[in-house]
Amino acid sequence: MKDQRWISYGLAAAGICMLLAGLARGEAADVMQKAVMICLECIGIR
Amino acid sequence: MQFAAALAANAHLTGFAEGRIYQGPVKQVCVPFLNCYSCPGALGACPVGSYQVMLAMSGHSVSLYVAGVVTTAGALGGRLVCGWLCPFGLLQEVLARPRVCRLPVPRPLLWIKYLMLAAVLFLPVLLINSSTGLGAPYFCTYVCPAGTLEAGLLVGLRDPALRALMGPLFIWKVAVLAAFLVAMRFVYRPFCRTACPLGAFYGLFNPVSLWRIRHDAGRCRQCHTCREACPLQLAVDRSPNHPECVRCLECVRACPTAALAFTARPAPQDQPVDTERSKPRAAVKCRLNN
Numbered sequence: 533m534k535d536q537r538w539i540s541y542g543l544a545a546a547g548i549c550m551l552l553a554g555l556a557r558g559e560a561a562d563v564m565q566k567a568v569m570i571c572l573e574c575i576g577i578r
Numbered sequence: 579m580q581f582a583a584a585l586a587a588n589a590h591l592t593g594f595a596e597g598r599i600y601q602g603p604v605k606q607v608c609v610p611f612l613n614c615y616s617c618p619g620a621l622g623a624c625p626v627g628s629y630q631v632m633l634a635m636s637g638h639s640v641s642l643y644v645a646g647v648v649t650t651a652g653a654l655g656g657r658l659v660c661g662w663l664c665p666f667g668l669l670q671e672v673l674a675r676p677r678v679c680r681l682p683v684p685r686p687l688l689w690i691k692y693l694m695l696a697a698v699l700f701l702p703v704l705l706i707n708s709s710t711g712l713g714a715p716y717f718c719t720y721v722c723p724a725g726t727l728e729a730g731l732l733v734g735l736r737d738p739a740l741r742a743l744m745g746p747l748f749i750w751k752v753a754v755l756a757a758f759l760v761a762m763r764f765v766y767r768p769f770c771r772t773a774c775p776l777g778a779f780y781g782l783f784n785p786v787s788l789w790r791i792r793h794d795a796g797r798c799r800q801c802h803t804c805r806e807a808c809p810l811q812l813a814v815d816r817s818p819n820h821p822e823c824v825r826c827l828e829c830v831r832a833c834p835t836a837a838l839a840f841t842a843r844p845a846p847q848d849q850p851v852d853t854e855r856s857k858p859r860a861a862v863k864c865r866l867n868n
Contacts, residue, residue, distance in 0.1 A: 536785075536786055537788070537844065539786045540653055540654075540786055540787055540788035541788070543649060543652070543653035543783070543786065544650055544653035544654055544788060546649060546653075547645075547646050547647075547648075547649030547650030547651075547652070547653050548646065548650055549646070550642040550643075550645050550646030550649060551642070551643060551646025551647055551650060552646070553642045553643075553646070554641060554642035554643025554644070554645070554646055555643055557642065557643075559632070559641050559642065559643035559644070560606040560607075560608075560643060561606060562632060562635075562641075563605075563606055563608055563623045563628045563632070563641070563643065563644070564603070564605045564606035564623070566615075566623075566627075566628065566631045566632075567605045567606070567615035567622075567623040567624075567627075567628065568599070568600075568601040568605050570599060570616050570729070570733060570740070571614065571615065571616040571627060571715075571718065571725065571729055572740075572743075573714060573715050573718045573719040573725075574614050574616050574627065574715075574718045574719075574722060574725030574726070574728075574729040574730065575616065575725070575726070575729045575730040575733065575734035575740060575744075575748065575751075576719075576726060576730050576734070576744065576747045576748035576749075576750070576751035576752070577734070577740065577743045577744060577745075577747065577748065578714075578719065578747055
């Protein structure tokens, strides 16, 4: 049971590493590029 | 708390009046909950939409940024995001009051959300248009009722150009939204439980998240008050971190002996034996048994 805390820490650390790697790859700008446009798929238009 | 989170995530209030979406720099921030980025009030980007679009684009790359945001949120609190931050979860809570009745969800329907999660994770790269070489955000296109409500009804219907493009797909999406809205009156959080891919993802983290519900068997009187308080009718005392639990924490509030706690600290049975502390607990247990 005690090991589960290390799983939590490991997953959180993995998440933060992925987040930082994504930011370093410039993915925030890619996300923004799509997010500032009206999402036709979300509306139900293809 | 949920109202505050929904308001903070959709704080571009002029967008609601004008029917236009926010296009400022904050839009590059991926929020950890379902909130369509085409909602006129949305300040951030929806992780489900962003992940699928990145995967569907020409590079077909997995977004480490989005995956990192949701993995970190899941590792810290599991489905706490569903219970306390998600605006669509809030809508389901609001529409469920006053409660008409609380119908159970058949078990097979609970598995649909895992299919949705698989569809979000893989379909944009598996189903590719052969002429363009691009995939599509299929969950957003065919299912997401949050997108229909926030983007379709609040933006799409107000724009004459978009309204002219609406066809059978829009009607299908409105039907899906209507079905969930009706279900919200009779079933607690029907979308979260049956179709939300983000809920399915966070649910996998519930048993291993840093903050989770700890059950102190020494204090528990087996009165089952927690089960009665749980809107999902879960056996909280037996499985306090069930993947279906949205961490509303009603059970923690209702427990008369404080046997349940939402904390990052290990449960008493996980801690090293402390003889001074264990004596009174043993005495309490004996008294209750007698």
